[in-house]
Amino acid sequence: VVKGVGTTGSGRYMTGDFVGADCVRNEITAQATAAVHFIPDVDTIFEIGGQDSKYISIKEGAVVDFEMNKVCAAGTGSFIEEQAERLNLDITKDFAESAFSAEKPGKFGERCTVFIESDLVAHQQKGAPTGDLAAGLSYSIVNNYLNVVVGDRKIGDKILFQGGVAWNKAVVAAFAKVTGKQIHVPPHHDVTGAVGAAIIARRQMKNGMAGQPSRFKGFDLRERKYKVTTFECKACDNVCDVSRVKFEGENAHYYGARCELFEKNKKKKKSELPDLFAERERLQFGRYLNKKTPVRLNGRKVVGIPRVLTMHEHFPFWSTFFEELGCEVILSGKTNQEVIHISQEYVTAETCFPIKILHGHVMDLIGRGIDYLFMPSVISMSPRDTKFRTSQTCPLVQANSYIVKTAMD
Numbered sequence: 001v002v003k004g005v006g007t008t009g010s011g012r013y014m015t016g017d018f019v020g021a022d023c024v025r026n027e028i029t030a031q032a033t034a035a036v037h038f039i040p041d042v043d044t045i046f047e048i049g050g051q052d053s054k055y056i057s058i059k060e061g062a063v064v065d066f067e068m069n070k071v072c073a074a075g076t077g078s079f080i081e082e083q084a085e086r087l088n089l090d091i092t093k094d095f096a097e098s099a100f101s102a103e104k105p106g107k108f109g110e111r112c113t114v115f116i117e118s119d120l121v122a123h124q125q126k127g128a129p130t131g132d133l134a135a136g137l138s139y140s141i142v143n144n145y146l147n148v149v150v151g152d153r154k155i156g157d158k159i160l161f162q163g164g165v166a167w168n169k170a171v172v173a174a175f176a177k178v179t180g181k182q183i184h185v186p187p188h189h190d191v192t193g194a195v196g197a198a199i200i201a202r203r204q205m206k207n208g209m210a211g212q213p214s215r216f217k218g219f220d221l222r223e224r225k226y227k228v229t230t231f232e233c234k235a236c237d238n239v240c241d242v243s244r245v246k247f248e249g250e251n252a253h254y255y256g257a258r259c260e261l262f263e264k265n266k267k268k269k270k271s272e273l274p275d276l277f278a279e280r281e282r283l284q285f286g287r288y289l290n291k292k293t294p295v296r297l298n299g300r301k302v303v304g305i306p307r308v309l310t311m312h313e314h315f316p317f318w319s320t321f322f323e324e325l326g327c328e329v330i331l332s333g334k335t336n337q338e339v340i341h342i343s344q345e346y347v348t349a350e351t352c353f354p355i356k357i358l359h360g361h362v363m364d365l366i367g368r369g370i371d372y373l374f375m376p377s378v379i380s381m382s383p384r385d386t387k388f389r390t391s392q393t394c395p396l397v398q399a400n401s402y403i404v405k406t407a408m409d
Helices: 027-038 077-086 097-102 113-125 130-148 168-177 187-206 276-290 313-322 337-346 352-368 402-408
Strands: 044-048 054-059 060-067 159-160 227-232 241-247 253-255 303-304 327-330
Touching: 027 044, 027 060, 027 159, 027 187, 027 327, 044 130, 054 130, 060 130, 077 130, 097 130, 097 168, 113 130, 130 168, 159 168, 159 187, 276 313, 276 327, 303 313, 303 352, 313 327, 313 402, 337 352, 352 402
Parallel strands: 044 159, 303 327
Antiparallel strands: 044 054, 054 060, 227 241, 241 253
16 A cells, blocks of 8 residues: 545645555656556646645656646635536536537636636627536636636647546546647546556565555454544644554554654654755744744834735735834734634625735734734736746735725724
């Protein structure tokens, strides 16, 4: 059994740790292994699951490039299923058939879940046929994937479409139409990650672990005595719900945590690389990370800045700006379960997650007794790609202060 952390077609997280892992590989490697197994000369993989999507480039059976969606879920299975329900279509039976009946597919954009959904509703209210809406949605999913995930990366000639969304023949047809290339859907495409993991485990047992027993616990777990308990880990702001499984006569196994805190029985080599994410956070936010409440020296006014959106880039500038003006600066805390819960109470419109949690960060700052809340409306930023003159931020990012002002006093 291989430990492969990722998502199933339904979007639920899975891990092989519960039953024991003989080797550890990432999801990209597992997907690529299965693809090469089914079609040896494959050079491009499109993979769309329940909550994420991936692009993998392969050359001579080896991964040479890959990318995953970072934030937006507009091209994933959960989004398609939600919109199919809006159209009263069964995603497994009616959606593709309805899309193939379209005479004029709707144009719903290709960038953001919120705006694609808004365009879909607008067309629906104008009386657009269901087939046109389903076909337009299929094209939006494909264009979103190609623009957001693939970008300017190379698309080869032997393309495999993997993941649960490949069941949807309308999306497969839209990929073929937009790319102008044949799209191959391999056997067991919805579980290719698991197939690839199994192949890797078999190779490992044959080559690297010859003569050693597998750590797989077996298929008779229901026949063995065990006890399952759950608890809330408070080691960090993630506050994970962790499950503890104790088999009779064995050490306990843990799953559900986002880190390896509870894998104490595993001896791992200490990485020589520094934690670059922690280093970036330290450089970005510095002494403000541990500053919980205002000091108010000499009656200075306190400016609260939410740790969201463009502040992950611009905070050093704005904190310096306000302190040079004689103000004191307070930064909101990390996003955690409490911030998420508070945000849900104030959200007045369906938006993407980064915009939703903005409300919780604002309430966090208000609770610290600030005098002013600083939320700039950033329209554009310096482009990272020299091919472009300007780089526009998302309309929701531009309007973040107006959204919050409307939602709360």
